[in-house]
Amino acid sequence: MQRAFTHEPDAGRYVLRLNDEIASVLDYRVLGDAIAMTRAFTNPPYRGSGYAGELVAFAVDDVEANSTRHIVPSCWYVGEWFDHHPERAGLLRPRTA
Secondary structure, three states: OOEEEEEEOOOOEEEEEEOOEEEEEEEEEEEOOEEEEEEEEEOHHHOOOOHHHHHHHHHHHHHHHHOOOEEEEOOHHHHHHHHHOHHHHHHEOOOOO
């Protein structure tokens, strides 16, 4: 199965495609010096395979490597991903009202 991770900045999202079909999407918004990861979604046929977690890891790596932005985990899934990866907590910025 061919996997392709892409960053689509014009659409404000990261995408994981499997054999050219969208398996998982991570939406985000740029908020000045932060990036809010707002929604992780995996299409039903691909759920339960860890694809959303792989996509979040790809996005976090991309933000760290290509910007100086902090991450705001606005999506519960992204928040849980960081709970399971405390070594990446240095990238976080807590959400404020």
